[in-house]
Amino acid sequence: MAYALPIAFAVAAWWLSTVLIIYRAGLPQRSFVTTLAGTTVVMLVGLYALVVSRNDTSALAPYLAFFGALAVWAWHEVSYLFGFVNGPRPEACPPDTSGWRRFVLGVKTCVYHELAIVATAIAIGALLWNASNQVGLWTFVILWLMRWSAKLNIFLGVRNLHDEFWPEHLLYLKSFVRRRNMNELFPVSIIAATLALGMLGFAAATAGEDTFQRTAAMLLATLLALATVEHWLLILNIRDDVLWRPGMRSRHKGGVAN
Numbered sequence: 001m002a003y004a005l006p007i008a009f010a011v012a013a014w015w016l017s018t019v020l021i022i023y024r025a026g027l028p029q030r031s032f033v034t035t036l037a038g039t040t041v042v043m044l045v046g047l048y049a050l051v052v053s054r055n056d057t058s059a060l061a062p063y064l065a066f067f068g069a070l071a072v073w074a075w076h077e078v079s080y081l082f083g084f085v086n087g088p089r090p091e092a093c094p095p096d097t098s099g100w101r102r103f104v105l106g107v108k109t110c111v112y113h114e115l116a117i118v119a120t121a122i123a124i125g126a127l128l129w130n131a132s133n134q135v136g137l138w139t140f141v142i143l144w145l146m147r148w149s150a151k152l153n154i155f156l157g158v159r160n161l162h163d164e165f166w167p168e169h170l171l172y173l174k175s176f177v178r179r180r181n182m183n184e185l186f187p188v189s190i191i192a193a194t195l196a197l198g199m200l201g202f203a204a205a206t207a208g209e210d211t212f213q214r215t216a217a218m219l220l221a222t223l224l225a226l227a228t229v230e231h232w233l234l235i236l237n238i239r240d241d242v243l244w245r246p247g248m249r250s251r252h253k254g255g256v257a258n
Helices: 004-025 029-052 061-081 099-108 111-127 135-156 168-176 185-205 211-232 241-252
Strands: none
Touching: 004 029, 004 061, 004 211, 004 241, 029 061, 029 111, 061 111, 061 135, 061 211, 099 111, 099 168, 111 135, 135 185, 135 211, 185 211
């Protein structure tokens, strides 16, 4: 149970939050404001969890901090995917655009979102500076860096874009990406993630009787492992839509209509 519980908690939180966002993104756009409002409440609860757990090293504290960071991250996901915080140029890439210009135009579709994440990471870092419980900060950093890695890999080209999960109003982003079996960044992303995963696994294995450190390392390791698996699913010829089938039900009902 010492290892199984944090693994189960991280997997359940990751899967459930993803399914909920996918489901809400498939509902009529008039519901998006309600979704953002609800996510904002969850984010405020998450911030409170980060504050009250910052110097707590009890057995429950890592779970509280992990939830807090995940709740804050969910707000950024919703604000972007639902079209509230994007960039100054939410338009398709002009035909025959390539190279650096294509990258710059791609950044302009989401730069406000990316800057908001950077600002939030800095704020959480300041909040937890010298705190005994750093799980919330590292949870947010893992989500942030692995999302950047995934976005860059998709931009450079992967086999599976998973564009069936994209909201209708973001389908213009397909003009910025390409399908390739592999790109030059992918091995670097996997090697870096695997090395970090090994370090977290070692920390968990050598924590001894320190429940806080063991749980913290296992939560972070599980999250990083899930993000690494998501990277592999970008290039492997494997159908993973069964994982997200509950979230896609809103689209099967025609929920994307205005």
